[in-house]
Amino acid sequence: MVPTAVIEARDLRKTYKETAAVDGLCFEVAPGESFGLLGPNGAGKSTTMRMVGAVSTRTSGSLSILGLDPNDSGPEIRAQLGVVPQQDNLDTELRVRENLIVYGRYFGISRATVAKRADELLEFAQLSDRAKAKVDDLSGGMKRRLTIARALVNDPRILLLDEPTTGLDPQARHILWDRLFRLKEQGTTLVLTTHYMDEAEQLCDRLVVVDKGRIMAEGSPLTLIREYSTREVVELRFGSEKNADAAVTLAGVGDRIEVLPDRVLIYADDGEAALTEAIHRGLEPITSLVRRSTLEDVFLRLTGRSLIE
Amino acid sequence: MTASTLARPRRSHRFGTWYVAEHELRRVPLFLVTALATAIGSPLLYLLAFGVGLATLIKTGGTDGIAGVSYAEFVIPAFLCAGAVGTATEEFTFGVMMGFKWNEVYLGMNAAPITPRQIVSGHILYTTIRMAATSGIFLVIALAFGAIHLPGGLLVLPIAILGGLAFGIPVGAYAATIREDRGQFAVIGRFVVLPMTLFSGTVFPLTQLPIWLQWIGWISPLWHSTQLARDAAYGQPEPTWLIAVHLVVLIAEVAIGWALSVRFTVGRLNR
Numbered sequence: 270m271v272p273t274a275v276i277e278a279r280d281l282r283k284t285y286k287e288t289a290a291v292d293g294l295c296f297e298v299a300p301g302e303s304f305g306l307l308g309p310n311g312a313g314k315s316t317t318m319r320m321v322g323a324v325s326t327r328t329s330g331s332l333s334i335l336g337l338d339p340n341d342s343g344p345e346i347r348a349q350l351g352v353v354p355q356q357d358n359l360d361t362e363l364r365v366r367e368n369l370i371v372y373g374r375y376f377g378i379s380r381a382t383v384a385k386r387a388d389e390l391l392e393f394a395q396l397s398d399r400a401k402a403k404v405d406d407l408s409g410g411m412k413r414r415l416t417i418a419r420a421l422v423n424d425p426r427i428l429l430l431d432e433p434t435t436g437l438d439p440q441a442r443h444i445l446w447d448r449l450f451r452l453k454e455q456g457t458t459l460v461l462t463t464h465y466m467d468e469a470e471q472l473c474d475r476l477v478v479v480d481k482g483r484i485m486a487e488g489s490p491l492t493l494i495r496e497y498s499t500r501e502v503v504e505l506r507f508g509s510e511k512n513a514d515a516a517v518t519l520a521g522v523g524d525r526i527e528v529l530p531d532r533v534l535i536y537a538d539d540g541e542a543a544l545t546e547a548i549h550r551g552l553e554p555i556t557s558l559v560r561r562s563t564l565e566d567v568f569l570r571l572t573g574r575s576l577i578e
Numbered sequence: 579m580t581a582s583t584l585a586r587p588r589r590s591h592r593f594g595t596w597y598v599a600e601h602e603l604r605r606v607p608l609f610l611v612t613a614l615a616t617a618i619g620s621p622l623l624y625l626l627a628f629g630v631g632l633a634t635l636i637k638t639g640g641t642d643g644i645a646g647v648s649y650a651e652f653v654i655p656a657f658l659c660a661g662a663v664g665t666a667t668e669e670f671t672f673g674v675m676m677g678f679k680w681n682e683v684y685l686g687m688n689a690a691p692i693t694p695r696q697i698v699s700g701h702i703l704y705t706t707i708r709m710a711a712t713s714g715i716f717l718v719i720a721l722a723f724g725a726i727h728l729p730g731g732l733l734v735l736p737i738a739i740l741g742g743l744a745f746g747i748p749v750g751a752y753a754a755t756i757r758e759d760r761g762q763f764a765v766i767g768r769f770v771v772l773p774m775t776l777f778s779g780t781v782f783p784l785t786q787l788p789i790w791l792q793w794i795g796w797i798s799p800l801w802h803s804t805q806l807a808r809d810a811a812y813g814q815p816e817p818t819w820l821i822a823v824h825l826v827v828l829i830a831e832v833a834i835g836w837a838l839s840v841r842f843t844v845g846r847l848n849r
Contacts, residue, residue, distance in 0.1 A: 319849065322689055324688050324689060324847060324848060324849075325848055325849055326848055343691075343693070344594075344691035344692075344693060345691070347689060347690055347691045348690075348691040350689075352689040352690075354685065354686075354689065356682065358681065358682035358683060358685045358686040359681075359686070360601070360605075360681055360683050360686075361681055362605045362608055362681070363604060363605060367604060371597075371600070371601040371604060372686065372690065374597045374600060374601070375594070375597050375601075375687060375690035375691060375692050376690060376691060377593065377597075377691075419686075423690075
């Protein structure tokens with residue numbers, strides 16, 4: 270028996286004047302699941318997140334969050350969500366711990382309870398020693414962790430994360446992923462958007478690939494890669510002038526060849542064999558790399574464009 | 579879904595206005611010293627400059643404008659009202675811009691169970707509390723110097739606050755529509771607040787102005803609140819219908835500004 274979905278979107282649409290930002294999305298999220306929306310900037314991910322977060326009214330379609338319709342029950346839904354927006358909107362005039370306290374009060378949590386909760390969350394976010402610091406003195410990664418701690422103040426049933434690690438350095442991203450992974454282990458339902466395939470692979474049980482407001486594919490990272498890509502990829506660089514010519518010579522090597530402005534990709538189950546064949550045909554790439562397929566390749570296959578432009 | 583998860587939103591839904599005000603009150607310690615210095619310093623300056631200095635140049639007791647009271651008694655209720663307008667202007671310009679743009683705290687509130695309507699009313703409640711504190715200090719000092727008398731003088735406080743809201747809330751509605759800061763607030767200060775203060779019967783009766791300038795007073799919340807404050811402070815002779823007009827204009831300005839603020843805030847937060 271599949272548990273009842275905590276989020277259910279049917280033909281969800283949002284139109285701004287003439288443009289459809291979200292153009293008929295259908296998806297479901299099960300309790301405890303970690304669900305991702307993967308797509309480039311402008312794909313409609315943030316708009317979808319705002320509708321799911323019950324702060325943006327849909328143009329048409331149906332949407333149910335925890336069994337409630339956001340059109341009728343915005344505050345009731347929001348009371349059970351945790352939201353990490355793309356831009357941190359912490360109150361920079363308040364100190365770190367105070368930010369958690371005022372936010373907890375919005376959910377009707379008593380001052381005594383919220384004070385205790387704030388200390389637990391600071392611990393979780395590894396910010397206990399910064400409790401009295403000014404928000405502006407925190408690093409980008411710390412601000413992000415504070416925003417996540419703030420989103421957890423009401424013990425939410427669903428945590429919405431809009432590009433949680435965009436703009437963070439690799440170390441800060443890994444600390445953040447570790448925290449999010451702990452939440453996932455505790456059974457918190459996570460819904461996140463990202464344009465980083467490594468992030469999606471790390472955190473998502475299941476994801477939809479979104480482009481221009483539409484779903485292009487759906488599945489677990491592994492099944493998507495299996496379905497839309499080969500096991501391995503060979504990346505060859507010949508210099509920007511010569512990539513297209515090299516692709517002609519490469520015809521027939523591997524399953525599929527993709528020519529990008531800066532490199533040629535050969536999709537093959539055995540990357541080493543494909544590379545040997547390329548060299549056998551007399552090609553002399555400046556650099557060559559054999560790697561495993563990622564969601565980036567899935568996206569490229571589905572849309573003909575790369576995720577980060 | 580359990581009953582307890584549903585009970586929480588309802589509670590927060592009811593008290594959302596207060597939670598917003600509580601959040602804003604927590605920021606006060608940040609500027610408490612400057613706020614106190616202004617609240618205590620400005621009435622003292624006004625009393626010295628106008629009550630002691632300028633008063634020596636002005637004959638009172640005989641003219642029709644200043645009926646039988648000292649110049650300080652005439653001018654201090656007006657400055658009390660102008661002070662409330664000043665506090666309100668600050669909160670409904672920079673305060674609103676802070677919430678929407680500089681700090682985006684309104685977006686955070688709105689992601690929680692707080693509604694745009696509660697954000698508007700919470701900010702109004704907070705500003706009312708702030709005006710009550712600063713104008714209250716002003717009133718106490720004015721009472722101590724004998725520029726305002728009990729018991730009627732106590733009414734000056736709610737009147738000044740009403741005047742502050744009548745000017746501030748419509749300004750807040752306008753601020754809610756501003757996307758880019760291009761110095762609009764400086765323009766409001768120079769071309770709205772300053773002329774309003776000069777031509778609202780603040781330091782001389784409105785009737786002293788030529789008729790073609792008096793309209794500024796009629797639409798100015800500051801003139802209406804100042805007149806009401808003088809009615810309360812020393813029983814300035816005014817017909818009952820005019821007192822009613824003052825009240826109606828002020829309440830209408832609050833109501834229209836409030837409705838527009840809610841509309842613009844909903845529009846801006848629900849994208």
